[in-house]
Amino acid sequence: MTSISHKKFEEVTISTRSVFQGRIISLQVDTVKLPNGSEATREIVKHPGAVAVLAITPDDRMLVVEQYRKPLEKSQIEIPAGKLEPGEKPENCARRELEEETGYTSASLQLLSSFYTSPGFADEIIHLYVAQGLTKGEAQPDEDEFLEIEAITLEQAQQYMAEGRISDAKTIMAIYAWQMYKLTGKF
Structure with a gap:
């Protein structure tokens, strides 16, 4: 209805x-x-839309990438993410971006939420997925992407937020979802 x-x-x-x-x-x-x-x-x-991936390793760490963000004129630590290609399904994009940016593949991918980033002036929507059952591979970032991959604990993620090293909405939302999962056992 x-x-x-x-x-x-x-x-x-x-x-x-x-x-x-x-x-x-x-x-x-x-x-x-x-x-x-x-x-x-x-x-x-x-904007064509995007995906973001909260990827949890078997040893309970979150995969993040550090990269320079020109609009902010500084490096940021973020969860893997990327824009949708024309006609691409968000789940396929999430798998692709996870593998390209981190080298990991996922046995399980679950949509957590889809949200608009700034509805006052933009139509960008981000589909946030959680990836579990990860298998490590070789990262293959785009030729214009320069990334450093890290697997961090929840405590490190919270510290990075406090330091301003993590300050983007999708990553903060993912950290809060991970924190709720640790408290409730459900995403």
Whole structure:
């Protein structure tokens, strides 16, 4: 059953103007009609979507990668993640990204949650998976990716958060999911 509340306060698009078409994102400016009849503009970043993987090793460690993030002008420690290719299923993307970035393959992959990163200006959705039953292999990052792989404990993850070395939402969300799993035994 579909709820009509998802249309509450709907902004009807009057026109759309493309501003930028990039390799990963595009930017458009929409003119919209507000619920009160007024008009406004909305700057919208379009993104193909992405996956992120909370990968837990047999010795109860989380796989992370450290890489430089140009928008932040610093290195970050994050869980493996990547964008969806056109027509790619999120689960297949999660398996691919895990193997490319860490070398690991997974016997079990479970969707934890799908969430929007910044719905005020972007349509990017991230599908967060948990991977267990890992088998180690050889990482094969993309040619423009420079990564360092680490397997960390929950305590290390919390310390990295406190230090600001982990500060992205998907990784923080994964750490909290892992913490809940340790408390309840369920993802």
